[in-house]
Amino acid sequence: MIRVWQGDITTFDVCAVVNAANRSLLGGGGVDGAIHRAAGPGLLEECRKLGGCETGSAKITGGHDLKARHVIHAVGPVWHGGGQGEAALLASCYRTAMDLAEAAGCRSVAFPAISTGVYGYPSEAAAEVAVDTLSAWLEGREGWEVTLVAFDTRTAEILGKALER
Ligand code: APR
Numbered sequence: 001m002i003r004v005w006q007g008d009i010t011t012f013d014v015c016a017v018v019n020a021a022n023r024s025l026l027g028g029g030g031v032d033g034a035i036h037r038a039a040g041p042g043l044l045e046e047c048r049k050l051g052g053c054e055t056g057s058a059k060i061t062g063g064h065d066l067k068a069r070h071v072i073h074a075v076g077p078v079w080h081g082g083g084q085g086e087a088a089l090l091a092s093c094y095r096t097a098m099d100l101a102e103a104a105g106c107r108s109v110a111f112p113a114i115s116t117g118v119y120g121y122p123s124e125a126a127a128e129v130a131v132d133t134l135s136a137w138l139e140g141r142e143g144w145e146v147t148l149v150a151f152d153t154r155t156a157e158i159l160g161k162a163l164e165r
Pocket residue numbers: 007008009010020021022027028029030031032033034076112113114115116117118119120149150151152155
């Protein structure tokens with residue numbers, strides 16, 4: 001089941017929250033900054049040991065001071081107009097994050113709108129990639145709760161429309 005919820009992902013009480021990270025995995029602004037602030041310094045300490053992460057992939061850590069048990073750090077593509085494989089890289093973020101959540105024994109995951117902030121991916125196109133990729137991944141699987149978290153009303157509306165298509 002996929003649902004949309006508007007608010008701050010750091011307050012989410014789910015098994016894994018997904019972070020929209022950069023390749024260094026050493027924190028940043030946006031949701032990355034919010035998650036590191038809420039999780040506390042232990043998160044950065046654990047991330048330092050991961051040796052970074054490629055665009056389109058993800059790595060999992062503990063949740064530290066967050067309610068969530070895990071943080072899955074996904075590195076989305078920077079938008080360069082759509083001709084450099086951005087959609088495939090974004091889809092790969094969602095798929096890899098779900099694979100990591102499943103391997104960690106999770107059945108509830110919350111995603112921010114990866115790449116739609118600093119990385120400039122158009123929200124409508126990103127929402128369609130997210131919904132299509134997650135729907136395909138969930139095909140044939142039971143008991144999952146996947147939440148697409150919007151930080152603002154416009155994103156919530158866009159995600160809601162993508163879910164209804
Ligand atoms: N909860 C939920 N969503 C949030 C929160 C929050 N607390 N804060 C921001 N967002 C939303 C933004 O509004 C946007 O829709 O997360 C989405 C992703 O935006 P960014 O955080 O800018 O991430 P992204 O576009 O993937 O860029 C990643 O930004 O912060 C740096 O270190 C990060 O270099 C990386 C880059």
